[in-house]
Amino acid sequence: MSAQLTRRHAFVFELLGRSDYAIIGEIVDPGAKVLDLGCGEGELLQWLAENKGVDARGVEISGPKVQRAIARGVSVFQCDIDEGLADYPDGTFDYVILSQTLQETRQPRRVLREMLRVGRRAIVAFPNFGHWRVRSSMLMSGRAPRTKLFPYEWCDSPNIHFLTVHDFEDLAAQEHLVVERRYFLSGHRKVTLLPNLFAEVAVYLVSRAG
Amino acid sequence: MIVEANTVGFDSISLDSGATLAPIEIAYETYGELNAAKTNAILVLHAFSGDAHAAGISHETGKPGWWDNMIGPGKAFDTNRYFVICTNVLGGCRGTTGPASINPATGCPYAMSFPVITIGDMVRAQKMLIDWLGIPRLLSVSGGSMGGMQALEWAVAFPESVVSAIPIASTTRHSAQQIAFNEVGRQAIIADPDWNEGNYYGRNPPARGLAVARMVGHITYMSDDSMREKFGRRLRGKENFSFGFDVDFEVESYLRYRGSQFVTRFDANSYLYITKAMDYFDLATGRGSMAAALELTRARFLVISFSSDWLYPSYQSQEMVRALRSRNRDVAYVELQSNYGHDSFLVDVAEQTGLVRGFLASTFEKAQ
Known part of the structure; x- marks a missing residue:
């Protein structure tokens, strides 16, 4: 398995069934120190450890998922992302990954700041709430939108902070972050036109200025 | 698996109290085979009332070991892959020198003339045995409760000799309770x-x-x-x-x-x-602070606590994990759901088995 992805290609292959993982797998340098927040069962970390030789650590709140991650040999500790980074010294990691979880955190701004305190770079992947399907779902139904990307009833959804591509760009500007790379995906296709309307998932590589 | 207890003697040991105990005997059992490279040895550490008989059926008593559900062929500590060692602690009464042993100077049991011992003393005695067995590095040190304290002490006192540590339902220091x-x-x-x-x-x-x-x-x-x-x-x-x-x-x-x-x-x-010895236990003693103590470690850690354990509550394991993280140590942690209280690490081993097995396998692979 490999994350075959170059900027020349309009299509993104899947890694472990996910195209955002493929991009993350491409971004991360071999041998880097990586922390994955909300790492689930540690599949991405295990792939990065085996294929990129990274020093992999993970944080996950679900006990059963932590158990399966540890059982597959990944060093994961059970903790809440909103609180879990405080103990790490500054600059501990080369990359801190937050994949499809920013919208689930209670304090996204604080999480992003903490990511860039303990890590030199942050990789943030999130579902784009500005996608046209989301907009049309809400417009047509008059109810909290439900789409492939946002499949939950409003009362069951883990998502508590919805954001769009524009919103993340604004936050990055407010926080004086350098956006080193940005990727926009619709299924396996890369989106180049009007990403806030057509991207289902956005992946950002950001760092602190200076 | 019928197992036999062994005993080995050493001339003396210097204790944290300043006293010297001489000579000493250490009771131990082993399970599985040490590989040629001597890289598959695991020291299992018993809790307060345990002994060297951790696994298998005792030749002497016919009874199973105290962690027989965790140690053996195909179990968490898989004796088809690893060489597992367990000793009775210094101060114990199950084969290792303790207050009931005969003081050679008097010909009578030591009783209260036995010097006060610490978790550090127990670990130094175990190190003598491991050296005597010719094992340069332990793939893992692991135990629950007081066994976890010894595992932590090993990782701090002998960082070059410990590849990984698995403290279970344990603490870095005894609380007032x-x-x-x-x-x-x-x-x-x-x-x-x-x-x-x-x-x-x-x-x-x-x-x-x-x-x-x-x-x-x-x-x-x-x-x-x-x-x-x-x-x-x-x-x-x-x-x-x-x-x-x-x-x-x-x-x-x-x-x-x-x-x-x-x-x-x-x-x-x-x-x-x-x-x-348990009450005196505080990893920070003589090392400045908890952070300074854990700075000394080089091991990977797997820390496990149990939801219903109120004697060694999860907050103590979490303190341990946070302190390790603050020194950027490689640490995995999970709180397992169990109703059995502190006894969980001995009786509710199904989930613990999966964790330990996976952790050991990846540690062994990385260490090769």
Whole structure:
């Protein structure tokens, strides 16, 4: 398995069934120190450890998922992302990954700041709430939108902070972050036109200025 | 798997108290085979009342080891892959030198002339055995409760000799509550007239005091839930209250039985010495701070706690994990859901098995 992805290609292959993982797998340098927040069962970390030789650590709140991650040999500790980074010294990691979880955190701004305190770079992947399907779902139904990307009833959804591509760009500007790379995906296709309307998932590589 | 106990002697050991104990004997058992490169050795560390007989069926007693559900072919500590060692702690009464051993200077048992020992002393004694076995590095040191304290002490005191550590249901230092329960146990023994300032060898041991101490201990090892499930308010062999102070309730019967059983296999003075060693335990002692102590470590860590364990609550494991993270150590942590209280690490091993097996396999692979 490999994350075959170059900027020349309009299509993104899947890694472990996910195209955002493929991009993350491409971004991360071999041998880097990586922390994955909300790492689930540690599949991405295990792939990065085996294929990129990274020093992999993970944080996950679900006990059963932590158990399966540890059982597959990944060093994961059970903790809440909103609180879990405080103990790490500054600059501990080369990359801190937050994949499809920013919208689930209670304090996204604080999480992003903490990511860039303990890590030199942050990789943030999130579902784009500005996608046209989301907009049309809400417009047509008059109810909290439900789409492939946002499949939950409003009362069951883990998502508590919805954001769009524009919103993340604004936050990055407010926080004086350098956006080193940005990727926009619709299924396996890369989106180049009007990403806030057509991207289902956005992946950002950001760092602190200076 | 029939296993035999071994004993090895050493000239002397210097203790944290400043005293020297000479000579000493260490009882140990081993399971599995040491590989040619000597990279598959795991030291398993027993809790307060355990002994060197961790796995298999004892040749001597016919009984299974205290962690037989975790150690053996195909189990968490897989003896088809690893060479597992377990020793009885210094100060113990199950083959390693302790207060019931004969002081060669007097020809009598040490009793209370036995020097006070620490978790650090226990670990240094184990290091002598590991050196004697010719093992340069341990793939893992692992144990629950006091065994976890020894695992942490190993990782701090001998960082170059420890590839990984698995402290389970344990702590970096004893809390006031933990010290308090130990003190109740000690005072029960000391208050028994048969204790006789510790000089009861060859006479009646302080069986009543030791049994009461054990009864208190057993309460702390269980949870409210597990006691309700196991005993509830059920009466023992009767329909109605006796309106007296004989056994009415199942739980009374159980505690009395466990207390009386304990007396036949455990030395009261060892109870005093080993509980004191636990109470003195604080990884930071002599090392400046907890952070400074953990800075010394080089091992990977797997830390496990149990949701219903109120004797060694999860917050203590989480403190340990946070301190390790603050030194950027490789640490995995999970709180397992179990109703069995502190005993969980001994009895509720299904999930623990998956964790330990995976952690050891990846540690072994990385270490090659």
